[in-house]
Amino acid sequence: MSDTNLAPPRFRSAIEEPRPARWVLIAIVVLGLGVLLFAPLIAVFAEALSKGWGAAVASLGNRDARAAIRLTLTIAAISVPLNAAFGIAAAWFITKFDFRGKAFLITLIDLPFSVSPVVAGLCIVLMFGANSVLGGWLVASGYPIVFALPGIVLATVFVTFPFVARELIPIMIEQGRAEEEAALTLGASGARTFLTVTLPNIRWALLYGVLLCNARAMGEFGAVAVVSGKIRGQTASIPITIEMLYNEYLSVAAFSLAALLAMLGLVTLLLKTVLELRHADQIAATYHR
Amino acid sequence: MHIEIDEISKAFGTTAALHPVSLSIPSGALVALLGPSGSGKTTLLRILGGLEFPSSGRVLFDGHDATGLSVQERRAGFVFQSYALFRHMTVFENIAYGLRARPRAVRPPKAEITRRVTKLLELIQLPDIGPRYPSQLSGGQRQRVALARALAIEPRMLLLDEPFGALDAKVRKELRSGLREIHDETGLTTIFVTHDQDEAMELADFVVVMSMGRIEQIGKPQDIRARPATEFVREFISG
Numbered sequence: 001m002s003d004t005n006l007a008p009p010r011f012r013s014a015i016e017e018p019r020p021a022r023w024v025l026i027a028i029v030v031l032g033l034g035v036l037l038f039a040p041l042i043a044v045f046a047e048a049l050s051k052g053w054g055a056a057v058a059s060l061g062n063r064d065a066r067a068a069i070r071l072t073l074t075i076a077a078i079s080v081p082l083n084a085a086f087g088i089a090a091a092w093f094i095t096k097f098d099f100r101g102k103a104f105l106i107t108l109i110d111l112p113f114s115v116s117p118v119v120a121g122l123c124i125v126l127m128f129g130a131n132s133v134l135g136g137w138l139v140a141s142g143y144p145i146v147f148a149l150p151g152i153v154l155a156t157v158f159v160t161f162p163f164v165a166r167e168l169i170p171i172m173i174e175q176g177r178a179e180e181e182a183a184l185t186l187g188a189s190g191a192r193t194f195l196t197v198t199l200p201n202i203r204w205a206l207l208y209g210v211l212l213c214n215a216r217a218m219g220e221f222g223a224v225a226v227v228s229g230k231i232r233g234q235t236a237s238i239p240i241t242i243e244m245l246y247n248e249y250l251s252v253a254a255f256s257l258a259a260l261l262a263m264l265g266l267v268t269l270l271l272k273t274v275l276e277l278r279h280a281d282q283i284a285a286t287y288h289r
Numbered sequence: 290m291h292i293e294i295d296e297i298s299k300a301f302g303t304t305a306a307l308h309p310v311s312l313s314i315p316s317g318a319l320v321a322l323l324g325p326s327g328s329g330k331t332t333l334l335r336i337l338g339g340l341e342f343p344s345s346g347r348v349l350f351d352g353h354d355a356t357g358l359s360v361q362e363r364r365a366g367f368v369f370q371s372y373a374l375f376r377h378m379t380v381f382e383n384i385a386y387g388l389r390a391r392p393r394a395v396r397p398p399k400a401e402i403t404r405r406v407t408k409l410l411e412l413i414q415l416p417d418i419g420p421r422y423p424s425q426l427s428g429g430q431r432q433r434v435a436l437a438r439a440l441a442i443e444p445r446m447l448l449l450d451e452p453f454g455a456l457d458a459k460v461r462k463e464l465r466s467g468l469r470e471i472h473d474e475t476g477l478t479t480i481f482v483t484h485d486q487d488e489a490m491e492l493a494d495f496v497v498v499m500s501m502g503r504i505e506q507i508g509k510p511q512d513i514r515a516r517p518a519t520e521f522v523r524e525f526i527s528g
Contacts, residue, residue, distance in 0.1 A: 178373035179376070181360075181369070181373065182367065182369055182373040182374075182375070183375075183386065183390070184340070185338055185339075185367040185439075186390055186439075187361045187364070188361070188387075188390040192390055196386075201376065
């Protein structure tokens, strides 16, 4: 018997599970994704197209649906840049300076995650509603907040506030202040340092935060439901309109709009993936030195 | 440039990082601030560079009060402990940063910037690494690029925070003589922080031994070796 006939011994990597365990784990993941993610998504599209393409497209073309789409895009277009700016400012403040109450500020940023959006909406109604002093004066001056675009934007900004800041804070803490300090000693102004050093270093985290923020801004239901007054064709965003259509048993219209909303989210994710693939080396250079 | 440190103190909250210290550094000297961690040497260096402001006392550059000068106005070439190279810029862009950041009126033209960066890359004996990114360099190369970047702004002084701290022994020896050469060539007043007494003794004209926010002894390396002024200095340089 010669040794050369033997197959080379197979060693298992230290972090590799035995085969049955691997299969079970994989099965759990696939099942979970299938039941919780893919099946509902397919169901939405199937329901939307149950009366054919024509009916789905026609339901998106009517006046109220178009108004809802326009409103949702407007909400996102206003609140996402606002929150990007807020998020950068907050993360910058927290990570580049030492001050008293820092931990409290971080908790405050997370507040929108722990407070129910409905409660947030109610707070805005209490603050700016026609029955409050401030709200009464604003309505009298011709600038109503509640049951109008400003209130909806306010509610959305509140709910989506943490996304950008939460993405930025860990990476900015990890990167420290040394590069900024280096730029300052080289004669750069604060603004130039921010634009040429800080911003390029955080751009991928920022992009990710903005995309998440955008997805949530377009999909927000609870807070907007309270402050908008659900006026069809005026203050009803896509999620609100979907709920109203569904309650009226207009399921093709409801699911068509739902499919559109899901598509907007999917496009966002796709965009992120494409950017990540295209700039993989840069991202690696930014995160691992 | 002559640097005068006049009764500088620094407190962070209630803890004193520096008790009032005074120090006079003659123009063109190569000085080591030597001490264990927490001795206040880095704080003193950062105060000179304008990255930290003293709680009391004055800094004088060539006899003029520089205490209130901003970090940009100090024109100090600062080399950071972990080099702090701009990771999203090439080596060339890193070195050119200070020149490009100048106000339009005093910014050199593009060709002049290229010429100067090329010259600096030759000075640090890495003429071909301009297009590379910091993540593609070895530790020793990064340190030299950081030095070139600091020199590019034609600084009035050179401040280095543990410049050889993160390097292995062999590279450390090479770069030591490299720093000495660059210092002798430029004639810049140079101050570096270190906790390595061999490094301080071998490289510096003057060594300032610090402990607990106080200066223990100032002197030429051989004098400190021969006549340590305090018990702390005796122990620190023998250990």
